[in-house]
Amino acid sequence: MASVEISGEKTAAPLLPPPRNGGSAVGDLVLRFLLFASCVAAVIVMVTGKQSELIPIPFPPFLVSRDAKFNHSPALIYFVAAVSVAGLYAAITTIVSFFVVLKPTSYIKLVSHLVIFDVLVLGIMAAATGAAGAVAYIGLKGNSHVQWRKICDIYDGFCKHIGSSVAVSLFGSVVLTLLIIISVRALSKRIPK
Amino acid sequence: MASVEISGEKTAAPLLPPPRNGGSAVGDLVLRFLLFASCVAAVIVMVTGKQSELIPIPFPPFLVSRDAKFNHSPALIYFVAAVSVAGLYAAITTIVSFFVVLKPTSYIKLVSHLVIFDVLVLGIMAAATGAAGAVAYIGLKGNSHVQWRKICDIYDGFCKHIGSSVAVSLFGSVVLTLLIIISVRALSKRIPK
Numbered sequence: 001m002a003s004v005e006i007s008g009e010k011t012a013a014p015l016l017p018p019p020r021n022g023g024s025a026v027g028d029l030v031l032r033f034l035l036f037a038s039c040v041a042a043v044i045v046m047v048t049g050k051q052s053e054l055i056p057i058p059f060p061p062f063l064v065s066r067d068a069k070f071n072h073s074p075a076l077i078y079f080v081a082a083v084s085v086a087g088l089y090a091a092i093t094t095i096v097s098f099f100v101v102l103k104p105t106s107y108i109k110l111v112s113h114l115v116i117f118d119v120l121v122l123g124i125m126a127a128a129t130g131a132a133g134a135v136a137y138i139g140l141k142g143n144s145h146v147q148w149r150k151i152c153d154i155y156d157g158f159c160k161h162i163g164s165s166v167a168v169s170l171f172g173s174v175v176l177t178l179l180i181i182i183s184v185r186a187l188s189k190r191i192p193k
Numbered sequence: 194m195a196s197v198e199i200s201g202e203k204t205a206a207p208l209l210p211p212p213r214n215g216g217s218a219v220g221d222l223v224l225r226f227l228l229f230a231s232c233v234a235a236v237i238v239m240v241t242g243k244q245s246e247l248i249p250i251p252f253p254p255f256l257v258s259r260d261a262k263f264n265h266s267p268a269l270i271y272f273v274a275a276v277s278v279a280g281l282y283a284a285i286t287t288i289v290s291f292f293v294v295l296k297p298t299s300y301i302k303l304v305s306h307l308v309i310f311d312v313l314v315l316g317i318m319a320a321a322t323g324a325a326g327a328v329a330y331i332g333l334k335g336n337s338h339v340q341w342r343k344i345c346d347i348y349d350g351f352c353k354h355i356g357s358s359v360a361v362s363l364f365g366s367v368v369l370t371l372l373i374i375i376s377v378r379a380l381s382k383r384i385p386k
Contacts, residue, residue, distance in 0.1 A: 072338040075327035112381035123319045130323030134268035145265040148341040180312050187380045188305035
């Protein structure tokens with residue numbers, strides 16, 4: 001019978017069910033890679049969404065070229081920064097998670113440390129998705145009460161980029177939420193009744 | 194010696210340190226009540242932020258009264274809905290947490306169930322804070338690239354309400370994050386090494 005050392009005396013082992021974390025560790029790895037992929041996709045789609053259009057003006061030369069870029073909006077700059085950070089975090093933790101797949105017994109140890117950072121990154125990423133989504137919605141529909149005109153009738157390609165980027169980032173937030181829920185459930189299961 | 198029943202045979206107790214969850218349970222109650230209070234405050238401040246101003250127009254009668262209300266912006270409507278839901282959730286869990294303070298041994302059981310919903314509510318609340326913050330920032334600074342003019346020079350009182358509401362909601366999100374981190378740490382500590 002296995003024995004454990006607690007507070008200096010040898011006592012019987014807790015006899016918990018043996019940790020079968022192989023499946024959970026692989027799930028963790030897959031979700032973290034999905035999160036990484038969606039963060040990278042969201043940032044690339046957002047950054048490449050530059051569009052130039054000729055805008056009519058009331059004086060000569062009557063047409064002027066105007067760009068639409070993500071860095072014209074503070075909310076979209078925050079989005080790119082936040083999702084980049086989340087992507088970097090996802091990349092690092094994917095590598096860590098890969099090593100845990102090779103040694104599944106350390107899965108719980110990993111999870112108990114990472115889940116706290118996962119929660120922080122979720123907060124940052126959800127806020128960024130909300131901010132970019134709010135700006136994108138004003139761009140799409142405008143707001144007649146304060147005369148903010150919609151811009152998506154002119155910058156259609158740019159708006160498609162923003163919309164896709166926000167959608168992918170929302171998907172990433174859902175993946176991260178799922179990851180946290182799975183981690184917490186794994187922790188809860190290991191607690192003796 | 195206490196004994197536990199695992200998989201049909203009587204075995205020695207795990208001999209974990211006895212659960213001293215009194216302090217954690219009180220902390221949980223206090224944080225949940227703080228979350229509830231900040232959600233209620235955020236919603237009330239946002240909803241009461243109505244302001245009427247006389248706006249000049251180029252034709253008679255040259256001045257017209259225009260309102261600024263939160264329900265003129267879809268992002269602010271989402272904010273009120275999301276923070277109300279978070280407040281309702283906080284109210285219910287504060288009551289549950291109060292009963293756990295009376296019986297601290299059930300703290301871990303409560304935490305392992307609630308932390309999953311806490312994470313979902315955090316996602317909703319962070320996204321709402323981000324969305325309202327993005328709209329508030331456009332209202333404050335405008336955006337010259339797309340000619341969205343700022344409105345806070347006219348609707349100063351309304352803007353103060355929005356800004357305060359977003360700040361309080363951000364505080365609530367931080368409280369909720371803290372609550373999740375404390376819960377996860379409490380779970381991790383109860384796992385046998």
